[in-house]
Amino acid sequence: MNVSMTINGQQVSHEVEPRMLLVHFIRETAGLTGTHWGCDTSNCGACVVLMDGTPVKSCTTLAAMCDGHEIRTVESLEVDGRLDPVQQGFHELHALQCGFCTPGMLMTSRALLDENPNPTDHEIRVAISGAICRCTGYKNIVSAVRWAAEHEATATREA
Amino acid sequence: MATTENLPSPTTERPIGFGRLKRKEDARFIRGQGNYLDDIRLPGMVHGAVLRSPYAHARIVSIDTSKALAHPNVAAVVTAKDLETLGLAWMPTISYDTQAVLAGDKVRFQGQEVAFVIATDEYSANDALQLIEVEYDPLPAIVNARKALDPDAPLIRDDKAGQRDNLASPTWEAGDEEATDRAFAEADTIVARDIIYPRCHPAPLETCGIIADFNPKTGQLDIYNGNQAPHAHRTVYAHVAGLAEHMIRIRCNDIGGGFGNKVPVYPGYVCAIAGSIVAGVPVKWIENRSENLMSTGFARDYVMKSEMCSKDGRITGLRVDVIADHGAFDSTAQPTKFPAGFFHICCGSYALEAAHVKVKAVYTNKAPGGVAYRCSFRITEAVYLVERMVDALALEMKVDPIDLRMRSFIAPEQFPYETTTGWTYDSGDYAKTMRVAMDIAGYDDLRREQKEKRARGELMGIGATFFTEGVGAGPRKHMDILGLAMNDGADLRVHPSGKAVVSISAQTQGQGHETTFAQIVAEELGIPPEDIEVRHGDTDKSPYGLGTYGSRSTPVSGAAVAVVSRKVRDKARLIAATMLETRPEDLAWEKGRWYVKGDPEKGAMIEDIALRAYSGEAMPEGLEGGLDAQVIYDPPNLTYPYGAYIAVVDIDPDTAQVTVRRFIAVDDCGVRINPMIVDGQIHGGLAEGIGIALMELISFDEEGNCLNSSFMDYLIPTALECPDFELGETVTPCPHHPLGAKGVGESPNVGSPPAIVNAVIDALHETHGVGHIDMPCTPARVWAAMQGRPEPPQ
Numbered sequence: 044m045n046v047s048m049t050i051n052g053q054q055v056s057h058e059v060e061p062r063m064l065l066v067h068f069i070r071e072t073a074g075l076t077g078t079h080w081g082c083d084t085s086n087c088g089a090c091v092v093l094m095d096g097t098p099v100k101s102c103t104t105l106a107a108m109c110d111g112h113e114i115r116t117v118e119s120l121e122v123d124g125r126l127d128p129v130q131q132g133f134h135e136l137h138a139l140q141c142g143f144c145t146p147g148m149l150m151t152s153r154a155l156l157d158e159n160p161n162p163t164d165h166e167i168r169v170a171i172s173g174a175i176c177r178c179t180g181y182k183n184i185v186s187a188v189r190w191a192a193e194h195e196a197t198a199t200r201e202a
Numbered sequence: 203m204a205t206t207e208n209l210p211s212p213t214t215e216r217p218i219g220f221g222r223l224k225r226k227e228d229a230r231f232i233r234g235q236g237n238y239l240d241d242i243r244l245p246g247m248v249h250g251a252v253l254r255s256p257y258a259h260a261r262i263v264s265i266d267t268s269k270a271l272a273h274p275n276v277a278a279v280v281t282a283k284d285l286e287t288l289g290l291a292w293m294p295t296i297s298y299d300t301q302a303v304l305a306g307d308k309v310r311f312q313g314q315e316v317a318f319v320i321a322t323d324e325y326s327a328n329d330a331l332q333l334i335e336v337e338y339d340p341l342p343a344i345v346n347a348r349k350a351l352d353p354d355a356p357l358i359r360d361d362k363a364g365q366r367d368n369l370a371s372p373t374w375e376a377g378d379e380e381a382t383d384r385a386f387a388e389a390d391t392i393v394a395r396d397i398i399y400p401r402c403h404p405a406p407l408e409t410c411g412i413i414a415d416f417n418p419k420t421g422q423l424d425i426y427n428g429n430q431a432p433h434a435h436r437t438v439y440a441h442v443a444g445l446a447e448h449m450i451r452i453r454c455n456d457i458g459g460g461f462g463n464k465v466p467v468y469p470g471y472v473c474a475i476a477g478s479i480v481a482g483v484p485v486k487w488i489e490n491r492s493e494n495l496m497s498t499g500f501a502r503d504y505v506m507k508s509e510m511c512s513k514d515g516r517i518t519g520l521r522v523d524v525i526a527d528h529g530a531f532d533s534t535a536q537p538t539k540f541p542a543g544f545f546h547i548c549c550g551s552y553a554l555e556a557a558h559v560k561v562k563a564v565y566t567n568k569a570p571g572g573v574a575y576r577c578s579f580r581i582t583e584a585v586y587l588v589e590r591m592v593d594a595l596a597l598e599m600k601v602d603p604i605d606l607r608m609r610s611f612i613a614p615e616q617f618p619y620e621t622t623t624g625w626t627y628d629s630g631d632y633a634k635t636m637r638v639a640m641d642i643a644g645y646d647d648l649r650r651e652q653k654e655k656r657a658r659g660e661l662m663g664i665g666a667t668f669f670t671e672g673v674g675a676g677p678r679k680h681m682d683i684l685g686l687a688m689n690d691g692a693d694l695r696v697h698p699s700g701k702a703v704v705s706i707s708a709q710t711q712g713q714g715h716e717t718t719f720a721q722i723v724a725e726e727l728g729i730p731p732e733d734i735e736v737r738h739g740d741t742d743k744s745p746y747g748l749g750t751y752g753s754r755s756t757p758v759s760g761a762a763v764a765v766v767s768r769k770v771r772d773k774a775r776l777i778a779a780t781m782l783e784t785r786p787e788d789l790a791w792e793k794g795r796w797y798v799k800g801d802p803e804k805g806a807m808i809e810d811i812a813l814r815a816y817s818g819e820a821m822p823e824g825l826e827g828g829l830d831a832q833v834i835y836d837p838p839n840l841t842y843p844y845g846a847y848i849a850v851v852d853i854d855p856d857t858a859q860v861t862v863r864r865f866i867a868v869d870d871c872g873v874r875i876n877p878m879i880v881d882g883q884i885h886g887g888l889a890e891g892i893g894i895a896l897m898e899l900i901s902f903d904e905e906g907n908c909l910n911s912s913f914m915d916y917l918i919p920t921a922l923e924c925p926d927f928e929l930g931e932t933v934t935p936c937p938h939h940p941l942g943a944k945g946v947g948e949s950p951n952v953g954s955p956p957a958i959v960n961a962v963i964d965a966l967h968e969t970h971g972v973g974h975i976d977m978p979c980t981p982a983r984v985w986a987a988m989q990g991r992p993e994p995p996q
Contacts, residue, residue, distance in 0.1 A: 060325065062325070070240075075234070077234020078234070079240075079458070081407045081408065081458075081491070082491045082913045084913050086918075087407060087918075089407055130233070131232075137878050137882050140459075140714065141408070141458050141459045141712025142227070142231030143238065143458030143712075145234075171920075175920060177407050178459060178882070181885075181920075182924070183882060183885065185921065
């Protein structure tokens with residue numbers, strides 16, 4: 044079947060098997076490998092992307108379900124050499140180590156701040172609780188999202 | 203050649219070296235531009251998938267691959283028979299056992315590799331697995347280590363000549379049995395506990411996998427594989443497959459976490475390599491999450507019987523008898539002479555009179571492994587044992603558990619301290635670190651709060667641990683793995699422009715080596731860290747060494763980088779002497795510059811010395827041009843980081859849910875090169891420790907079915923289970939490490955589980971009479987303990 048969606052503002056159309064997962068469509072068909080796969084069961088969140096602005100787990104979303112929808116991945120965060128504040132915050136506060144969960148964490152955080160520009164630490168923890176990080180113990184991720192909230196207008200390109 | 207008389211002191215201009223420095227590697231990761239295994243696509247690449255056993259123990263009657271082979275997208279189906287012709291049906295393990303690459307005679311654990319399919323794409327490869335028909339004849343399975351040696355237990359390893367029972371290795375002992383008997387005979391108080399450290403799994407977020415690319419024309423084998431020890435893997439492949447070691451190149455690129463899980467060579471790797479050799483195209487195989495949890499390196503699984511005693515208020519003796527569950531093949535990861543790893547460090551941080559340890563390993567119908575899940579070779583089990591026993595003893599003695607620790611610590615003036623089981627701890631001031639933790643926690647206030655809450659029927663617990671780790675394996679006179687010395691190389695090249703490349707044999711999986719190791723060179727040579735490139739993870743571009751696990755990167759590889767930097771600095775001194783027309787001994791060093799003693803304005807910057815080293819100008823007599831050096835570092839001893847941890851837990855009296863409200867961690871890891879990275883390592887290890895204490899468990903039913911084969915059942919803590927960690931530090935430099943550093947990555951995983959379990963028991967002992975509980979402290983298991991029915995986890 045033919046599936047057509049917008050990924051990071053680009054129209055991507057391709058003939059796919061109906062069972063193809065969104066994560067594979069993004070990685071294999073669109074060639075965007077920033078979105079990762081980690082668990083198969085919607086538990087780890089390494090595959091989180093935004094579908095029409097809402098975080099979804101692309102390992103348990105069929106590509107066909109996204110036909111006609113708009114997908115945003117980690118590759119869209121930096122615009123014209125300007126990092127998104129969440130990217131900058133993760134760098135400033137050492138909120139990543141191996142980097143494997145980072146794209147999903149960044150997209151989840153972006154969606155949170157779009158909806159709630161000034162979250163409490165607990166709200167941040169709730170928002171990222173669908174994503175697993177094996178390296179950071181989450182403390183610095185919480186600080187990084189708070190940093191991003193405080194610097195929404197002033198992100199730089201350092202890093 | 204210009205000298206640099208007029209420059210101000212470079213140390214004030216260059217805020218470089220140790221300190222909080224944001225990571226160099228972040229730039230690619232925050233943009234989604236990491237280069238993990240699954241991101242690599244090679245021309246003509248095909249995909250592998252593994253058929254696994256549904257049974258824990260069964261004879262294989264027949265395997266029919268014809269339907270799978272008829273699948274239009276399938277290129278090959280490999281079984282044990284095919285591997286036998288290549289001599290690859292069995293492979294050696296890291297513990298001198300053999301492991302079936304693909305099962306031929308019978309399967310010995312659920313999830314064991316039975317066949318390997320190669321297809322044009324991942325979906326087709328997995329479809330074809332369903333088309334393979336295997337007839338099994340099921341056998342009774344053994345999943346309980348305590349029953350493995352029963353006379354009527356089914357024999358698991360009938361492939362091994364002379365094997366009559368399920369003993370995996372003979373009893374191994376450490377310490378002095380008679381002296382321990384005496385200590386117990388003279389004791390005031392003796393306490394006994396049966397303690398299980400259940401099977402858990404490192405579960406890195408990126409699973410294991412490989413791309414094997416054999417070029418039949420050149421004989422070159424290129425391997426892409428996120429592993430923690432690329433050089434050792436290359437040597438193993440050369441030995442196993444009979445390939446020429448110099449024609450194998452392993453590239454690790456970025457690794458999505460390891461935690462010990464990416465130390466071993468797995469059957470899937472051998473299948474992919476064999477597949478590529480036979481098919482002549484690159485073969486990619488990446489396991490799914492269930493395969494990762496069911497078949498790759500598990501951790502722990504120690505059943506420990508222990509007694510501890512005290513005399514005159516101090517801990518005096520410890521006795522431990524362990525049954526180690528090694529699964530169906532013995533592939534535990536440890537140095538050759540240490541079949542139980544470093545478990546005999548279990549006398550902990552205390553000046554015991556005597557200790558005696560016995561460890562016996564058994565085969566069961568469970569996955570092989572026994573890797574160190576973020577710990578140094580069984581030290582996690584050792585620390586858990588001793589720290590649980592100290593709390594049990596304190597309960598019996600009716601004294602405060604921290605008091606008992608304080609009274610029993612090895613005193614600062616006793617270092618270097620030789621333990622009764624043969625370890626030489628390098629340095630420490632344990633009481634000081636314990637007091638820092640108590641101050642941060644507000645220990646006395648917490649005890650008052652607990653008393654008030656108890657009066658109101660609320661359940662609050664406070665648990666402490668004090669651990670000593672032994673990391674940085676290790677001295678070649680004591681330690682090797684598969685005959686390979688546990689040393690690490692470093693190769694430093696300063697280019698004519700004064701910028702440098704340092705190549706190391708350690709292998710980052712997120713630890714920030716690209717930043718930390720650049721800081722070491724920066725500190726030693728005065729070259730800014732941004733001008734130093736750290737290369738690793740490519741066997742063609744890095745010196746030989748044993749990799750990253752057991753918190754050995756900074757203790758061994760970091761020392762190598764410091765030593766190689768000093769070698770370059772020494773060479774720079776000779777060149778500077780020529781440049782400054784003086785004798786080398788008349789020069790003094792400050793960061794980035796050799797200058798003339800007594801005339802500090804007259805000196806040569808490192809970049810000018812570098813340019814001179816490559817220029818047409820004269821070099822000192824007998825000295826080669828260029829400014830580079832290489833070393834292999836052989837550590838004289840392990841380093842012994844330590845720490846005091848305090849956990850505060852609340853338990854819901856109605857649901858038995860344990861919440862870690864506070865966690866205080868005070869680590870002494872010696873000199874901290876990048877404190878930001880050190881803190882990050884501690885945070886991550888604490889989260890894993892919370893997972894192990896409360897949630898993470900690999901368990902089996904009676905038939906050997908794995909009950910925790912996905913993240914739906916193998917529970918990993920999220921941001922909601924982790925508190926806002928409170929860290930503190932003391933700094934006791936390691937006397938024998940060139941930088942005074944000790945290693946830290948694994949300390950938090952080692953130290954935190956006993957603190958949490960001690961806290962849970964502290965919450966429940968007075969009100970519910972709970973004197974012991976095994977991990978994980980899930981609501982169901984804590985509830986059972988509250989009702990007086992504690993259950994072992996397996």
